[in-house]
Amino acid sequence: MYSERILEIFKNPTNAGGLQGSQGIGKYIDEATGDYYKIYLKLDETETIIDAHFKTMGSVGAIVASSALCSELVNLTIEDAKEVNEETIVKVTGEYPEDKKQTLTYAINALKSAIEEYYIQKEKAEKNGETLFAKAKPQKEKVEKKTTKKTVETNTEENNNEKQVSKAKANFDAMFEAWND
Amino acid sequence: MKRVYLDNAATTNCSNEVLNEMLPVFNAVYGNSNSLHTFGREASAIVDRARDRVANAIGAKSNEIYFTSSGTEANNWAIKGVARANRAKGNHIIVSKIEHDSVLESCKVLEQEGFEVTYLKVDQNGLVSLADLMHNIRKDTILISIMAVNNEVGTIQNIKAIAKTAHENGIVFHTDAVSAIGSVKIDVEDMEIDVMSMSAHKIYGPKGCGALYIKNGVECSNLIDGGTQERGRRGGTLNVPAIAGFGKAIEIAMRDIIVNQQKIKTIRDYFVRQISQRIQYIRVNGHPYQKVQGIINIGFEMVDAESLLMMLDLEGIEVSTGSACTSGVAQKSHVLTAMGIPEEYVKGAIRFSFGKNISKEDIDYTIDKLVEIVGKLRAISPVTKTGRAK
Numbered sequence: 394m395y396s397e398r399i400l401e402i403f404k405n406p407t408n409a410g411g412l413q414g415s416q417g418i419g420k421y422i423d424e425a426t427g428d429y430y431k432i433y434l435k436l437d438e439t440e441t442i443i444d445a446h447f448k449t450m451g452s453v454g455a456i457v458a459s460s461a462l463c464s465e466l467v468n469l470t471i472e473d474a475k476e477v478n479e480e481t482i483v484k485v486t487g488e489y490p491e492d493k494k495q496t497l498t499y500a501i502n503a504l505k506s507a508i509e510e511y512y513i514q515k516e517k518a519e520k521n522g523e524t525l526f527a528k529a530k531p532q533k534e535k536v537e538k539k540t541t542k543k544t545v546e547t548n549t550e551e552n553n554n555e556k557q558v559s560k561a562k563a564n565f566d567a568m569f570e571a572w573n574d
Numbered sequence: 575m576k577r578v579y580l581d582n583a584a585t586t587n588c589s590n591e592v593l594n595e596m597l598p599v600f601n602a603v604y605g606n607s608n609s610l611h612t613f614g615r616e617a618s619a620i621v622d623r624a625r626d627r628v629a630n631a632i633g634a635k636s637n638e639i640y641f642t643s644s645g646t647e648a649n650n651w652a653i654k655g656v657a658r659a660n661r662a663k664g665n666h667i668i669v670s671k672i673e674h675d676s677v678l679e680s681c682k683v684l685e686q687e688g689f690e691v692t693y694l695k696v697d698q699n700g701l702v703s704l705a706d707l708m709h710n711i712r713k714d715t716i717l718i719s720i721m722a723v724n725n726e727v728g729t730i731q732n733i734k735a736i737a738k739t740a741h742e743n744g745i746v747f748h749t750d751a752v753s754a755i756g757s758v759k760i761d762v763e764d765m766e767i768d769v770m771s772m773s774a775h776k777i778y779g780p781k782g783c784g785a786l787y788i789k790n791g792v793e794c795s796n797l798i799d800g801g802t803q804e805r806g807r808r809g810g811t812l813n814v815p816a817i818a819g820f821g822k823a824i825e826i827a828m829r830d831i832i833v834n835q836q837k838i839k840t841i842r843d844y845f846v847r848q849i850s851q852r853i854q855y856i857r858v859n860g861h862p863y864q865k866v867q868g869i870i871n872i873g874f875e876m877v878d879a880e881s882l883l884m885m886l887d888l889e890g891i892e893v894s895t896g897s898a899c900t901s902g903v904a905q906k907s908h909v910l911t912a913m914g915i916p917e918e919y920v921k922g923a924i925r926f927s928f929g930k931n932i933s934k935e936d937i938d939y940t941i942d943k944l945v946e947i948v949g950k951l952r953a954i955s956p957v958t959k960t961g962r963a964k
Contacts, residue, residue, distance in 0.1 A: 395884075403881075404888050409954040420956065426906075427921045428878070431956040448956035450921075452880040456954070 395453055398487045403453045408463035412446035416514055416525045419507025421499050428455050428496070430503035432463065434511060438526045440471045447503075454493030458500040461485035466504070474508060477501065577890040578936040582776075583725055583753060583869050583927035584894055588819065589778035595822040596780065599815040607812045608803055617814045624821025628785055631824040632751075632770065633761035640786045640804045641817050645752035645773030646676040647797070648786040651808070652748045652769045653680035655794035656717045657689055660746065664714030670694045670702050670731075671912035672724050674750055678908075694720075699861040700729030700913050707739060717746050722754035722770075726909040726925055727860030728869030730758060737766035746792055752776055752784075756827035757835065757866040768792045772824075774816065778930075779823030783816035834930045839867040841928055841937055846870060848941045853948050855959050857919045859910060868928045871910075873919025875959060877951040882924055885947040891940050894925045918957075 395403070412433035421430045428451030435444040445466035447459035461482045466474055479497040483489060489497060518525050579587075588596075599620060605613030607621045621641070629636040642648045657667055667684065669677055671693045681691045692710045694702050702720055711718075718740045722733050733749055740747035748769040751760055756777040762770060769792060774783040788794050788807075801809025827834075846858060855875035874882060879895040886893055895907070910920045926940075 400884070400888065403884060406954070427917060429956050448954050450876065450951075450955040450957050451878050453884050455878070456881055 395490060395493075396487050399453065399457050399489070402457045402460055402486060406456055406460035408444075408446045408460055409448070410446055411448060412444055415444075415446070417507040417509075417511030419503045419505065419510050421502040421506060423451075423495075423499050426451070428452065428499060430455065430459055430499055432459070432500075432503040432507040434466070434471075434474075434507045436471060436511065436526065438524075442466045442469050442471065442474060447500075449500075451499075452493065452496060454489060454496035455499065457486055458482050458489075458496045459503070462500045462504060471508060471511060474504065477504060575890045576939055577892070578932075578940050579892050580926045580928060580932075580940065581892050581894045582929035583728075583925060585775045585781065586778045586929055587931075588775075588780050589823070589826065591826055592779055592819045592823045596815045596819040599818045603814070605814075607814050608801075617812075620814055620818050621812055624817045627821035627825045628772070631755075631828045632772075632787060633763045634787050635790065637805070638787055638790055640788060640808050641812060641820070642784040642786055642808065643782055643810075643813070645750070645771050645776075645784045646674075648752075648771035648773070648784045649674060649676035649750055650680050651786050651797040652750075652771055652788075652794070653677055653717070653719060654684065655797055656746050656748060656769060656792070657684050658687075659793040659795040660716040661689075664712075664716040665689045666692070666712050666715040668692045668694060668707065668710055668715060668718045670696055670720050672696050672700060672726075672909040673719065673721055674725060674752070677719055677721070677750060696729075696912055698914055699864070700724050700727050700859075700909070701861060701864070702731055702736065704732065704735055704739060707736060711739070711743050711745065715743065715745050717748060719748040719750070721750040721752075722760065723751070723757060723866050723869075724860075724909060725753040725869070726907060727871045727913070728753075728865040729861040730754070730864050730866060733767070734765045737768075740768075741766055753866070753869070755824065756831060757868055759828075759831065762787055762789070769794065774820035774823055777823045777827040780816040780819040783813055783820045785820065830930070835867045837930065838928045838932075841932055841934075842867055842870055845926065845928075845937055845941065846872075849944065852941070852945045857915070859913065859915055859919065859923060869925060870927075871923055871925045873910075873915065874922035874924065874948055875918045876955045876957045877922045877948060879922050879924055881951055882922065882947060885951065886924075886940075886943065889943045889947070891943055894927070895923065 412435055415433040415435045417434035419432045431448040433446040434442055437443050445463040447463050449456050449459040465477065465481050465485060478501060482497050515525055603616045603620060605617040607614060607617040625636045625639045628639045642651065665688060667681060667689055669681055669691065685691055694706055694710065696702055720731050720736050723730050737747040746768045749767055750771045752771055752773045754760060755772050768789045770787040772785045775781040796807055798809045803809055803812055857873040859871040859873055883893055883895055906920055907923060910923055
């Protein structure tokens with residue numbers, strides 16, 4: 394059973410969604426359950442993580458581990474991020490249910506993959522005489538706007554179905570009343 | 575917060591009619607039904623009445639009904655009891671892959687005792703093939719057990735045909751009817767059922783009470799020894815209040831079966847239609863029409879069922895990812911896997927099970943929240959509709 398604290402994070406996860414301009418994107422898939430973790434890291438010239446986001450398909454434990462992990466990564470250097478482990482996440486979330494503890498490790502695996510990816514991208518950029526850090530600024534607002542746009546798109550799609558839905562509801566009302574009679 | 579209970583296949587509330595039947599038995603008629611004195615005889619009369627009601631509901635004789643503590647106990651008793659009692663005739667058992675764990679685990683125990691078990695596959699709709707069953711019958715087959723209605727997807731098996739096939743080969747036929755009682759009419763005589771498991775709490779009765787029908791003449795050894803209760807076949811002081819409740823519950827279930835099923839069908843069809851219109855990339859699992867009205871299993875692509883269940887729960891909507899007996903464990907549904915349902919739909923499969931007390935407001939609230947939550951979870955999912963990473 395999950396604690397209230399874990400459920401609270403699950404209800405309102407922070408750092409959810411993709412992150413434009415991230416220099417390190419890591420993923421981890423647990424073949425047994427099909428859980429899929431993706432971590433996005435955005436760094437500045439000092440190799441400090443200025444933003445971290447996640448996309449995760451998995452259990453409550455998987456989503457909360459990803460969210461708590463990302464919130465702890467911000468303001469760490471990439472070197473410091475290498476030291477982040479399961480205990481770092483548990484400090485935010487509180488104790489995990491025994492059968493969900495593996496999700497902490499999987500989220501950390503996705504982070505490790507993101508750090509590796511960052512170094513690969515960095516090496517590539519340096520070989521080409523380029524830099525990964527184009528006027529780095531927190532992109533949170535931009536992302537939030539994007540999320541809003543997505544919601545609007547969804548709403549538009551829903552509106553297109555509104556007539557059909559209303560018609561079905563009316564039909565149901567009639568059926569239900571008939572049944573009650 | 576509004577609360578909507580859509581997990582009636584896990585358990586139902588105890589109805590007022592049933593509760594009223596039970597309450598006096600807790601304090602006024604509290605005798606041990608096995609005692610010889612008046613208090614005991616009064617309790618025994620209540621048990622007899624309940625036994626008559628259960629027997630009438632399924633077309634059995636009263637002396638063919640044995641009360642148990644649960645459907646799980648009834649299944650354990652049926653599988654182990656029939657197998658062990660008939661061992662001299664053979665040691666082969668046939669069950670389907672989508673049986674309840676209480677059947678499958680009992681078979682595992684029997685395998686350790688030297689029995690051989692064939693686990694029949696099912697098709698994509700969850701049906702056992704009669705041809706496949708016949709192909710797997712051997713000379714030493716002593717028991718066939720196929721559930722009447724699957725508890726996860728609601729598919730109704732062709733029980734009568736399976737029972738006939740069993741009898742043509744001199745084999746005992748058992749069916750787990752825990753999810754069938756109250757949803758489909760069952761006549762053990764007409765359907766040629768030898769042994770059948772039932773439970774009270776799925777039909778607005780109390781928890782902690784089940785029953786096993788054992789046709790007179792069918793050999794079935796005891797599971798629980800150490801008492802003369804149930805004509806010496808199942809030891810243990812009877813749970814008289816629960817048994818009284820079970821008797822009332824099954825009587826009501828059969829009395830109201832048509833009207834309840836019509837109401838639930840209307841609601842179920844409306845729910846599925848709305849969900850299909852408003853949420854993309856879903857799959858309704860189970861047979862398209864040969865299924866009970868109250869259970870609908872839907873796979874939502876790109877989301878995880880546990881997260882979806884918990885998000886719904888935080889909004890007051892209670893559903894299940896499968897059988898409640900196993901859903902606390904992180905494992906894929908053995909039923910959906912056996913049916914060959916694509917992985918992406920198994921991972922996001924939710925069972926909605928409707929009860930007779932559901933209202934239209936409840937359903938509209940659920941639909942709106944479901945649309946919202948699936949959208950929210952898909953927005954943070956790294957998987958696209960084609961199953962590849964974004």
